[in-house]
Amino acid sequence: MNDITFLQQYWWFLVSLLGALLVFLMFVQGGQSLIWTLGRTEEQRRMLLLATGRKWELTFTTLVTFGGAFFASFPLFYSTSFGGAYWVWVAILLCFVIQAVSYEFQLRRGNVLGTTTYRIFLLLNGILGPLLIGTAVGTFFTGAEFVVDKAAVASPAMPVISYWVTPWHGLEAVLVPQNLLLGLSVLLLTRVLACLYFQGCMADETLRENCRRRLRIESALFLLFFLSWLVCWLLSTGFAYTPDSGVVHMEPYKYLHNLLEMPGVAALLLIGVLMVLGGMAGGIWGQRRSFWLAGPGSVLAVLALLLCAGWNNTAYYPSVASLQSSLTIANSSSSLFTLKTMTIVSFIIPLVLAYIAWAWRALDRDPITAEETKDEH
Amino acid sequence: MDAIDSSLVDWSRAQFALTAMYHWLFVPLTLGLGVVMAIMETLYVRTGREFWKQTAKFWMKLFGINFAMGVATGIILEFEFGTNWSNYSWFVGDIFGAPLAIEGILAFFMESTFIAVMYFGWNKVSKRAHLASTWLTIIGATISAWWILVANAWMQHPVGMEFNPDTVRNEMVDFAAVAFSPVAVVKFCHTVSSSWVLGAVFVVGVSCWYLLRGRHREFALSSIRVAAWFGLFAALITAHTGHQSGRDIAMYQPMKLAAAEGLYEGGTEQALVLGGLLRPGADWTAASGDDRFLLKVEMPYALSYLATHDLQGYVPGIRNLLEGGYKLPDDSVALSAEEMMKRGRMAIDALAQYRAAADAETKATALATLEENFPWFGYGYLKSPGELVPPVPLTFYSFRIMVVLGGYFIALFAGLLLLGQRVTRWKWAQLAVVLTIPLAWLASQAGWVVAEVGRQPWSIQGLLPNVAAISKLDVGSVQTTFFIFLILFTLLLVAELGIMGKAIAAGPETDQTSA
Numbered sequence: 001m002n003d004i005t006f007l008q009q010y011w012w013f014l015v016s017l018l019g020a021l022l023v024f025l026m027f028v029q030g031g032q033s034l035i036w037t038l039g040r041t042e043e044q045r046r047m048l049l050l051a052t053g054r055k056w057e058l059t060f061t062t063l064v065t066f067g068g069a070f071f072a073s074f075p076l077f078y079s080t081s082f083g084g085a086y087w088v089w090v091a092i093l094l095c096f097v098i099q100a101v102s103y104e105f106q107l108r109r110g111n112v113l114g115t116t117t118y119r120i121f122l123l124l125n126g127i128l129g130p131l132l133i134g135t136a137v138g139t140f141f142t143g144a145e146f147v148v149d150k151a152a153v154a155s156p157a158m159p160v161i162s163y164w165v166t167p168w169h170g171l172e173a174v175l176v177p178q179n180l181l182l183g184l185s186v187l188l189l190t191r192v193l194a195c196l197y198f199q200g201c202m203a204d205e206t207l208r209e210n211c212r213r214r215l216r217i218e219s220a221l222f223l224l225f226f227l228s229w230l231v232c233w234l235l236s237t238g239f240a241y242t243p244d245s246g247v248v249h250m251e252p253y254k255y256l257h258n259l260l261e262m263p264g265v266a267a268l269l270l271i272g273v274l275m276v277l278g279g280m281a282g283g284i285w286g287q288r289r290s291f292w293l294a295g296p297g298s299v300l301a302v303l304a305l306l307l308c309a310g311w312n313n314t315a316y317y318p319s320v321a322s323l324q325s326s327l328t329i330a331n332s333s334s335s336l337f338t339l340k341t342m343t344i345v346s347f348i349i350p351l352v353l354a355y356i357a358w359a360w361r362a363l364d365r366d367p368i369t370a371e372e373t374k375d376e377h
Numbered sequence: 378m379d380a381i382d383s384s385l386v387d388w389s390r391a392q393f394a395l396t397a398m399y400h401w402l403f404v405p406l407t408l409g410l411g412v413v414m415a416i417m418e419t420l421y422v423r424t425g426r427e428f429w430k431q432t433a434k435f436w437m438k439l440f441g442i443n444f445a446m447g448v449a450t451g452i453i454l455e456f457e458f459g460t461n462w463s464n465y466s467w468f469v470g471d472i473f474g475a476p477l478a479i480e481g482i483l484a485f486f487m488e489s490t491f492i493a494v495m496y497f498g499w500n501k502v503s504k505r506a507h508l509a510s511t512w513l514t515i516i517g518a519t520i521s522a523w524w525i526l527v528a529n530a531w532m533q534h535p536v537g538m539e540f541n542p543d544t545v546r547n548e549m550v551d552f553a554a555v556a557f558s559p560v561a562v563v564k565f566c567h568t569v570s571s572s573w574v575l576g577a578v579f580v581v582g583v584s585c586w587y588l589l590r591g592r593h594r595e596f597a598l599s600s601i602r603v604a605a606w607f608g609l610f611a612a613l614i615t616a617h618t619g620h621q622s623g624r625d626i627a628m629y630q631p632m633k634l635a636a637a638e639g640l641y642e643g644g645t646e647q648a649l650v651l652g653g654l655l656r657p658g659a660d661w662t663a664a665s666g667d668d669r670f671l672l673k674v675e676m677p678y679a680l681s682y683l684a685t686h687d688l689q690g691y692v693p694g695i696r697n698l699l700e701g702g703y704k705l706p707d708d709s710v711a712l713s714a715e716e717m718m719k720r721g722r723m724a725i726d727a728l729a730q731y732r733a734a735a736d737a738e739t740k741a742t743a744l745a746t747l748e749e750n751f752p753w754f755g756y757g758y759l760k761s762p763g764e765l766v767p768p769v770p771l772t773f774y775s776f777r778i779m780v781v782l783g784g785y786f787i788a789l790f791a792g793l794l795l796l797g798q799r800v801t802r803w804k805w806a807q808l809a810v811v812l813t814i815p816l817a818w819l820a821s822q823a824g825w826v827v828a829e830v831g832r833q834p835w836s837i838q839g840l841l842p843n844v845a846a847i848s849k850l851d852v853g854s855v856q857t858t859f860f861i862f863l864i865l866f867t868l869l870l871v872a873e874l875g876i877m878g879k880a881i882a883a884g885p886e887t888d889q890t891s892a
Contacts, residue, residue: 054493054497055493057448057488057489057492057493058486058489058490058493060448060452060489061481061485061486061488061489063452064452064455064481064485065478065481065482065485065486067455067456067459067477067481068455068474068477068478068479068480068481068482069478069481069482071458071459071466071470071473071474071477071478072470072474072475072477072478072479073474073478075466075467075470075471075474075546076467076470078458078459078463078466078470078474079459079463079464079466079467079470080463081459082456082458082459082460082463082466082848083459083460083461083462083463083464083466083848083849083850084463084848086460086848086850086854086858087854089456089459089460090460090858090861093452093453093456094861094865096452097449097450097452097453097865098449098865100445100446100448100449100452101445101446101449101869101872101873103445104441104442104444104445105442105445105872105873105876108442108876108879108880109876109879109880109883110875110876110877110878110879110880111872111875111876112871112872112875113868113872150467150544150545150732151545151729151732151733153464153468153545153725153728153845154545154725154726154728154729154732155729156722156725156757156758156845157379157380157381158379158380158381158849159381159464159758159844159845160381160463160464160847160848160849161464161467161545162463162467162849163848163849164849167851169850169854334470334471334474334475334548335471335541335544335548335549337548337549337550337552338471338472338474338475338548338549341475341549341552342475342478342479345475345478345479345482345483346482348482348483349482352482352486352487355487355490355491356486356490359490359491359493359494359498359510362494362498362501362502362506363493363494363497363498363501365501366501
């Protein structure tokens with residue numbers, strides 16, 4: 001394996017890991033989508049928002065870093081997807097814009113839009129954020145409507161190298177059932193994780209009981225949608241490429257083959273799914289630390305799915321408009337020099353994870369009480 | 378033949394300008410106010426006085442309100458490089474993406490982790506750990522500024538890369554040249570120090586408002602003392618780095634300097650325009666014409682000295698830059714715009730031939746032509762030399778607003794330090810300081826207008842004009858998102874101002890804890 005091939009695999013791993021961490025940290029969004037479902041009183045709603053309010057910036061930062069890392073390592077994806085699937089990405093960004101102000105503004109005096117408006121913003125972010133991100137990621141397996149032609153740079157009248165072939169600019173992805181199934185699965189997973197997180201960090205017994213009850217419904221729905229998607233995915237025809245020529249072709253059961261040909265990744269998926277199931281069961285039985293089983297489990301499962309999208313000679317962003325325009329980690333990556341440079345930078349990630357762990361532990365050491373919601377920071 | 382709609386370029390630019398200007402309403406206050414509040418908390422930890430804790434907490438509250446808006450407006454900017462400037466993202470993504478990713482890994486996580494400890498950790502971590510979290514929050518924000526300014530500086534003066542005709546993009550070959558380019562260093566120091574000035578102006582302004590209202594006297598005087606020293610220090614750095622930045626512009630972006638000076642006809646022994654009125658409707662791209670000033674006040678030799686460190690130094694004007702023929706610092710002769718466009722088209726044609734060539738000989742010939750003419754590659758996308766002239770009046774007036782206000786801020790901080798406690802007796806001075814608050818934002822925005830409008834038509838100086846950098850979208854889509862962002866950001870700004878106003882009106886909780 002030459003240097004660049006190794007570094008392309010390494011960076012696909014890192015981008016996948018960031019994507020997996022993002023899904024895990026979107027328990028914040030799941031929590032926001034449950035504000036009115038779990039919080040029956042204003043005091044309870046405040047406690048729920050205090051819990052997610054300490055973590056929302058971490059999720060937000062992971063999203064931004066995920067975008068930045070994708071840009072640095074696979075710039076052709078950044079250029080093609082963001083510039084083409086314009087409306088989906090703008091919708092996702094708007095969801096996060098309204099979230100960014102809502103925690104800080106919702107209870108402040110002089111807030112002209114009113115507390116309820118900001119809570120509706122949080123609800124919208126909580127539902128649409130995971131749903132749209134999940135749907136967009138669904139196109140990694142079902143394909144998107146774009147064309148890439150690098151030779152266009154030499155055409156002064158129209159030098160744009162990639163473009164979308166439908167006027168819907170990404171919204172058409174919502175109409176693909178498999179994408180929507182994945183979007184709903186991600187949304188429901190975030191709600192499951194949120195219930196587990198609240199169970200672990202709330203001092204209020206009633207609120208914990210509300211979470212436990214809600215967890216049954218969310219878990220059942222999640223399993224229904226996720227298993228439906230998983231079956232579709234395993235049986236689907238995928239987008240493969242020949243490493244030497246770079247030619248993309250369709251391969252029946254490609255993703256099933258990927259799991260069989262990469263047993264380590266299959267094991268990650270299996271362990272991850274089992275941990276999520278174990279976490280859900282633990283939560284339903286009232287275990288307060290189940291979040292720490294289901295959360296890492298979700299990271300492993302999502303990581304495995306994303307590795308299947310890009311490793312083992314798979315086109316991770318297939319084009320259904322022009323098969324040979326499909327993006328692979330080989331044809332869309334940065335140069336060897338840039339990947340090497342970024343790899344050196346990536347060695348700092350353990351330090352970042354260490355101080356995040358310290359801060360998380362310091363803030364979550366004691367359960368959240370109603371009294372704490374009265375402190376204005 | 379399919380062609381780029383010029384209105385798509387205009388709307389894409391308008392959207393980026395709108396979101397960037399909104400974002401820059403909040404970022405400099407984050408950078409400036411962050412340091413002030415960290416100093417206040419340091420005083421609390423060193424002295425143990427509750428007064429300083431409450432003072433720090435008050436400024437932290439305002440910091441938080443502002444920070445949220447900075448985050449909200451910032452996420453759009455990062456992704457806009459992809460959504461609206463997709464060709465740019467491919468053409469230079471190999472270089473430009475790295476600073477953005479490093480910004481995320483090194484800075485954003487630091488900021489977002491420690492800001493949570495700063496706000497929610499008062500009773501959960503030790504005093505020193507809390508103080509460290511406060512400093513790490515602002516250090517994270519400043520590191521973030523470093524990387525995004527590295528990226529911006531690279532767009533103003535691209536270095537450390539080579540064009541790869543096989544991948545049809547520029548690729549990084551020297552990371553240190555990109556990350557520590559002298560232009561980036563100066564830009565960072567100038568931008569961050571000017572943000573400190575803005576933060577200091579905000580603190581002294583709000584404090585003087587309390588003095589005017591006869592409230593929180595001790596809090597106000599203490600805050601003024603800290604912020605005025607900090608502001609004076611920052612304003613002097615800003616002035617010094619501003620001068621260095623001017624030298625960089627003279628070397629690498631002479632058209633921007635000519636526009637900022639309203640310099641049509643250059644030459645040696647050039648005077649600096651201290652102030653003036655441009656003739657409305659003057660054609661800056663015409664071969665000749667009337668004097669383009671209605672009136673002006675000049676300082677003899679000063680422009681030559683500022684641009685070249687030589688009173689007799691040659692400074693080209695807009696006409697010289699378009700027509701060429703003058704001697705460059707390396708003793709070569711400057712090319713005309715027409716000639717550069719011709720060479721640029723040769724480079725683009727050679728790239729097309731290289732990619733289409735079936736045999737090695739044709740490929741090698743095309744590659745040689747491409748490499749020979751690559752320094753002018755971007756000029757090949759332009760249709761007329763006039764496109765190289767940025768909007769002169771906007772650049773000219775913005776530059777003067779920035780410089781005049783920069784000088785005023787130095788005087789303001791020095792005056793406040795000289796006055797000391799006597800400022801409590803002079804109501805007019807307190808009012809003047811309060812009224813200075815919006816001027817800090819005006820100066821800050823004007824600085825960015827000079828930097829960004831002054832480099833038009835380039836997305837990347839000399840390499841990629843806007844017309845070749847954009848995404849292929851319907852104009853209607855970009856117009857729609859422009860108005861969505863305009864309405865949403867304006868609404869949130871109004872909300873923020875309302876909340877900020879109420880928080881200031883409520884004041885700090887220091888009255889029970891004297892200084």
